Amino acid sequence: TQNYRITLLPGDGIGPEIMSVAVDVLKIVGQRFDISFEFQTALIGGAAIDATGEPLPAATLYTCRNSDAVLLAAIGGYKWDSLPSHLRPEAGLLGLRAGLELFANLRPAKILPQLIDASTLKREVIEGVDIMVVRELTGGIYFGKPKGIFAAETGEKRGVNTMVYSESEIDRIGRVAFETARKRGGKLCSVDKANVLEVSQLWRKGMTKLASQYPDIELSHLYVDNAAMQLVRAPKQFDTIVTGNLFGDILSDAAAMLTGSIGMLPSASLGASVPGVFEPVHGSAPDIAGQDKANPLAQILSAAMMLRYALNQAEAADLIENGVLQVLQQGYRTGDIMSEGMNLLGCQAMGNELIQI
Amino acid sequence: TQNYRITLLPGDGIGPEIMSVAVDVLKIVGQRFDISFEFQTALIGGAAIDATGEPLPAATLYTCRNSDAVLLAAIGGYKWDSLPSHLRPEAGLLGLRAGLELFANLRPAKILPQLIDASTLKREVIEGVDIMVVRELTGGIYFGKPKGIFAAETGEKRGVNTMVYSESEIDRIGRVAFETARKRGGKLCSVDKANVLEVSQLWRKGMTKLASQYPDIELSHLYVDNAAMQLVRAPKQFDTIVTGNLFGDILSDAAAMLTGSIGMLPSASLGASVPGVFEPVHGSAPDIAGQDKANPLAQILSAAMMLRYALNQAEAADLIENGVLQVLQQGYRTGDIMSEGMNLLGCQAMGNELIQI
Numbered sequence: 067t068q069n070y071r072i073t074l075l076p077g078d079g080i081g082p083e084i085m086s087v088a089v090d091v092l093k094i095v096g097q098r099f100d101i102s103f104e105f106q107t108a109l110i111g112g113a114a115i116d117a118t119g120e121p122l123p124a125a126t127l128y129t130c131r132n133s134d135a136v137l138l139a140a141i142g143g144y145k146w147d148s149l150p151s152h153l154r155p156e157a158g159l160l161g162l163r164a165g166l167e168l169f170a171n172l173r174p175a176k177i178l179p180q181l182i183d184a185s186t187l188k189r190e191v192i193e194g195v196d197i198m199v200v201r202e203l204t205g206g207i208y209f210g211k212p213k214g215i216f217a218a219e220t221g222e223k224r225g226v227n228t229m230v231y232s233e234s235e236i237d238r239i240g241r242v243a244f245e246t247a248r249k250r251g252g253k254l255c256s257v258d259k260a261n262v263l264e265v266s267q268l269w270r271k272g273m274t275k276l277a278s279q280y281p282d283i284e285l286s287h288l289y290v291d292n293a294a295m296q297l298v299r300a301p302k303q304f305d306t307i308v309t310g311n312l313f314g315d316i317l318s319d320a321a322a323m324l325t326g327s328i329g330m331l332p333s334a335s336l337g338a339s340v341p342g343v344f345e346p347v348h349g350s351a352p353d354i355a356g357q358d359k360a361n362p363l364a365q366i367l368s369a370a371m372m373l374r375y376a377l378n379q380a381e382a383a384d385l386i387e388n389g390v391l392q393v394l395q396q397g398y399r400t401g402d403i404m405s406e407g408m409n410l411l412g413c414q415a416m417g418n419e420l421i422q423i
Numbered sequence: 424t425q426n427y428r429i430t431l432l433p434g435d436g437i438g439p440e441i442m443s444v445a446v447d448v449l450k451i452v453g454q455r456f457d458i459s460f461e462f463q464t465a466l467i468g469g470a471a472i473d474a475t476g477e478p479l480p481a482a483t484l485y486t487c488r489n490s491d492a493v494l495l496a497a498i499g500g501y502k503w504d505s506l507p508s509h510l511r512p513e514a515g516l517l518g519l520r521a522g523l524e525l526f527a528n529l530r531p532a533k534i535l536p537q538l539i540d541a542s543t544l545k546r547e548v549i550e551g552v553d554i555m556v557v558r559e560l561t562g563g564i565y566f567g568k569p570k571g572i573f574a575a576e577t578g579e580k581r582g583v584n585t586m587v588y589s590e591s592e593i594d595r596i597g598r599v600a601f602e603t604a605r606k607r608g609g610k611l612c613s614v615d616k617a618n619v620l621e622v623s624q625l626w627r628k629g630m631t632k633l634a635s636q637y638p639d640i641e642l643s644h645l646y647v648d649n650a651a652m653q654l655v656r657a658p659k660q661f662d663t664i665v666t667g668n669l670f671g672d673i674l675s676d677a678a679a680m681l682t683g684s685i686g687m688l689p690s691a692s693l694g695a696s697v698p699g700v701f702e703p704v705h706g707s708a709p710d711i712a713g714q715d716k717a718n719p720l721a722q723i724l725s726a727a728m729m730l731r732y733a734l735n736q737a738e739a740a741d742l743i744e745n746g747v748l749q750v751l752q753q754g755y756r757t758g759d760i761m762s763e764g765m766n767l768l769g770c771q772a773m774g775n776e777l778i779q780i
């Protein structure tokens with residue numbers, strides 16, 4: 067028996083209910099493949115603020131560090147929106163990324179044939195889209211200094227943030243991106259704003275330099291404004307995209323929304339020699355929390371990504387991913403992806419259908 | 424007779440050919456409304472680099488300052504892409520914005536019923552979309568300091584740019600946005616990244632403060648990643664959007680591309696007491712330059728925007744805008760917006776059809 071320590075971070079809103087379904091699925095899959103999981107639940111986000119006053123208690127970071135992988139659900143909610151920013155749920159997420167040095171964020175935006183009509187884009191434009199956004203996650207304007215609100219001599223306030231990347235930060239995310247592209251279609255598009263920003267010029271230089279070490283990968287560059295346009299115009303042109311923290315935040319969400327079913331998308335955040343964090347792309351949806359209405363499939367697919375990337379259990383991951391396709395094929399839908407003639411299920415019931423496959 | 428001094432900046436690529444058509448249209452319209460134009464042509468971008476070694480010669484800025492309005496076509500091209508950034512065509516554009524203090528950039532993204540099929544989005548999603556993006560244009564990370572590529576003590580290079588906004592910068596763009604929303608649907612959405620960036624927190628505070636002076640305007644806030652998603656998911660929810668320089672660059676291009684016909688979109692860049700600059704949203708399209716294939720309509724609509732916003736000639740602007748709708752209605756199309764059963768025209772011929780209306 068292979069044994070893994072998994073830290074569960076259910077967080078806020080719909081987090082606990084989708085996490086519970088994903089854990090059920092992992093347990094069943096573990097039985098089939100002779101994998102045993104030791105689950106430990108820890109606090110993050112609003113739940114942590116309520117219990118401890120801090121969005122990321124030291125104990126949570128400690129538990130995460132001492133596990134093989136971390137499965138996160140979602141954080142945040144109206145309730146904590148008026149707190150000062152270092153005490154808000156988001157600060158817990160940023161602290162987790164920084165604390166574990168999770169510098170690479172992998173966000174797939176893949177269209178599922180069963181859900182193609184959920185997209186706002188025309189079928190012929192969106193059919194077959196399969197994009198992986200590799201977003202730098204521990205640098206750039208999210209963490210650069212100086213940052214803050216400062217008063218000038220005149221008394222007028224100025225808000226300041228700094229977008230900064232060093233050569234080594236660019237190099238390490240670039241390597242992850244080239245390796246990712248190699249496992250996929252062999253095409254990598256680096257997105258920057260090198261016609262205006264010096265930090266982007268250094269970024270572009272770093273990516274171009276790496277390209278000589280990956281002669282099998284076709285590297286191209288786009289300015290971020292053009293990339294946003296091209297995602298809308300012709301998303302099929304993209305295979306793997308690599309970009310900085312802020313541009314990645316924007317473009318990965320835009321790419322995800324092209325599919326029309328953001329409730330289906332998982333993501334992975336990886337570091338050099340730390341446990342990875344796996345989480346759905348969607349948020350905590352406080353408006354439907356606790357009503358058994360949430361779509362658990364992105365959380366379940368995040369668990370599959372965890373099996374594949376962190377635990378090297380590709381077969382178990384395949385089983386889950388195929389299972390998800392099958393429940394969709396059988397016509398089961400949660401409210402967010404419901405369409406005419408389909409069979410509406412709650413969160414728990416969707417998990418039960420999947421487990422029976 | 425009303426007399427106006429107009430500076431023409433044809434720039435690069437298709438710039439000269441679309442500018443020439445727009446000037447023909449202005450002349451005809453001028454005759455009908457007893458307006459006389461004194462046109463002066465000046466150099467900018469690649470054309471200026473080739474002639475003078477600089478992307479924005481002092482003479483150009485001088486000519487622009489001493490005119491009632493500036494009509495710009497497009498700048499840039501592969502030819503100048505390898506020059507150092509302060510000598511590239513883009514530097515001319517940024518210099519013009521800074522030199523004239525054009526702090527407010529108005530970018531409409533409006534779907535024309537005749538071209539609705541050009542959109543990659545489904546008809547029911549895109550029908551009736553009419554968004555105005557008000558982008559701050561002389562601040563933020565485009566101009567903030569420190570900026571540059573610096574070597575650390577270790578010898579490693581770091582690229583640095585600074586996103587900075589002062590209260591007064593936020594206030595003045597906010598006022599333009601609230602006034603713009605007032606002339607439109609009365610809804611203003613301010614886009615920032617206040618859950619991560621301090622500069623955005625100051626931005627949000629400034630917009631919220633202004634709202635009390637515009638009680639008739641409904642102000643909302645979105646994070647930039649969510650805004651990018653919402654533009655794809657349900658673009659009709661937006662009326663007027665206000666945002667900073669970088670987010671505005673990305674979102675205005677995404678919004679423009681939703682329409683599917685970026686060759687149709689004009690824009691205006693305005694300052695406090697300087698001539699405004701009016702230009703198409705599209706670029707210089709070097710691949711089709713000089714072939715009489717370009718779509719001149721965005722340039723012509725930019726001339727209409729100039730008449731409306733800078734010269735206070737709303738009737739003349741109406742005439743042009745209605746004329747554009749009519750040529751489309753009659754089935755005339757340039758290559759970029761061509762579809763089956765329509766009548767394909769070159770750049771010059773499209774201008775001629777319009778003039779005959």
Ligand SMILES: CC(C)[C@H](C(=O)O)[C@@H](O)C(=O)O
Pocket residue numbers: 156159160315618619648
């Ligand atoms: C919640 C927020 C801080 C976060 C980010 O901006 O990174 C989120 O948008 C994301 O993409 O994971």
Ligand SMILES: CC(C)[C@H](C(=O)O)[C@@H](O)C(=O)O
Pocket residue numbers: 261262291513516517672
């Ligand atoms: C050419 C470039 C410098 C410019 C910008 O980034 O502002 C362009 O993308 C635009 O939006 O006008």
